[in-house]
Amino acid sequence: MNKKLIVLVGSTAVGKTQKAIEMARQFNTEIVSADSRQFYRELKIGVASPTEQEQKEVKHHFVGNISIYDSYNAATYATEALQIIETLFRTHNEVILTGGSGMYIRALCDGIDMIPDANPQVRNELNTIFKEQGINVLQEELKAKDPLYYSIVDTNNHIRLIRALEVCRSTGKPYSSFRRNTKTKHWFEIEKRGIVRSRDTLIKRINLRVDKMLDDGLLEEAKMFYPVRHLQALNTVGYKELFEFFEGSVTFEKAIENIKINTRQYAKRQMTWFRKDPEIKWIEL
Numbered sequence: 001m002n003k004k005l006i007v008l009v010g011s012t013a014v015g016k017t018q019k020a021i022e023m024a025r026q027f028n029t030e031i032v033s034a035d036s037r038q039f040y041r042e043l044k045i046g047v048a049s050p051t052e053q054e055q056k057e058v059k060h061h062f063v064g065n066i067s068i069y070d071s072y073n074a075a076t077y078a079t080e081a082l083q084i085i086e087t088l089f090r091t092h093n094e095v096i097l098t099g100g101s102g103m104y105i106r107a108l109c110d111g112i113d114m115i116p117d118a119n120p121q122v123r124n125e126l127n128t129i130f131k132e133q134g135i136n137v138l139q140e141e142l143k144a145k146d147p148l149y150y151s152i153v154d155t156n157n158h159i160r161l162i163r164a165l166e167v168c169r170s171t172g173k174p175y176s177s178f179r180r181n182t183k184t185k186h187w188f189e190i191e192k193r194g195i196v197r198s199r200d201t202l203i204k205r206i207n208l209r210v211d212k213m214l215d216d217g218l219l220e221e222a223k224m225f226y227p228v229r230h231l232q233a234l235n236t237v238g239y240k241e242l243f244e245f246f247e248g249s250v251t252f253e254k255a256i257e258n259i260k261i262n263t264r265q266y267a268k269r270q271m272t273w274f275r276k277d278p279e280i281k282w283i284e285l
Contacts, residue, residue: 003089003188007034007105008098009274010195011267013205015285017050019195020098024058027094032081033062034099034108037236039077040068042225045218046238048209068225068233074107081108089188102273109192111184115175118166126162126169141165146174154269159235194280196271206263210256213238222246237262 006023010016024031033039037047041064050060061084066072081097088095099105129137138161143150145168153160164175197205222242225234229243238259245255274280 002093004094005085005109005186005188005190006094006096007109007190007192008096008195009102009105009192009280010100011202011270011274012048012100012263013209013267014195014197014202015205016098016100016195017048017054019285020096021050021054021058024096027092027096029092029094029096030059030061030088031096031098032084032088033060034077034081034097034101034105036072036077036099036101036104038063038099039066039072040064040233041066042068043221043233043239045213045216045221047236048213068228068231074104075112077104078107078112085188100270102270109183109186109190113179115163115167115178116171118163118170122166122169123162126165130158130162135161138162138165142168146176148174149176149179154272157269190279192277192280194274194282196282196284198284202267203264206267207260210238210260210263214256218242237266 006027008016008020008023020031033050035047037043038049039062040047043049049063054060055063062077062081085095085097097105097108126138135156135158138158139150139155142153142155142161142165146164149164153164155161167173167175167178218238219242222239223246225231225239226243226246228234229239234240234243241250241255241258241262244250244258245252250258
């Protein structure tokens with residue numbers, strides 16, 4: 001156990017990238033990203049990827065490694081990331097894993113649930129229900145079919161509701177029945193650290209980040225991807241709000257306000273997820 005994976009978590013805009021770089025310098029090691037928004041090579045500004053200079057300072061893995069047209073999930077990530085981490089341990093005693101995608105981090109650290117593939121037609125039906133009838137219908141169906149999972153899932157996250165329901169409908173069994181109750185054991189040590197800031201400070205950082213993204217060309221970047229806005233990779237904060245502006249449903253000012261509001265809500269959901277992990281040691285910056 002002389003090899004250690006240091007997992008650095010926290011909400012968006014809290015400062016994980018810079019802190020991870022500082023730690024990587026301290027340990028003379030490399031960084032493995034666990035931010036699913038930053039995996040896509042085409043997306044730069046709206047996902048706050050590490051800059052070219054930051055990536056020159058410390059080597060980052062899993063930044064811009066797939067295309068927005070690729071199919072990718074937590075199970076694939078866990079397999080590929082573990083391969084990279086174990087390779088890095090040949091020449092480093094510590095490796096830094098950082099990001100805000102809780103499901104991907106859990107898949108890597110604890111193992112992934114072997115959830116069966118669902119019928120694409122079922123997924124399309126559920127997506128149509130969400131668009132036409134709203135999230136409440138999905139919530140009620142999941143509560144009836146799988147009350148156990150309903151009690152722990154983020155019920156405002158329609159993607160997770162749909163994923164659970166498509167399994168329920170396709171298999172006739174509760175989604176929770178496929179989830180593991182035991183953790184994967186690794187041959188290396190895992191140490192989890194989380195960073196937080198005061199609410200007011202985080203809000204200011206989020207607002208400043210959005211303003212900087214606009215200065216850096218977020219509007220132009222979003223325009224490029226408007227024709228393929230249906231892709232799952234583009235269903236993310238920073239792009240979907242501008243797509244609404246392009247469609248004429250909101251003003252530009254309202255779109256920017258929505259980006260800031262939705263980013264704050266996303267940060268809150270991230271912290272709700274991470275706070276459930278008792279292994280994380282928290283540090284306030």
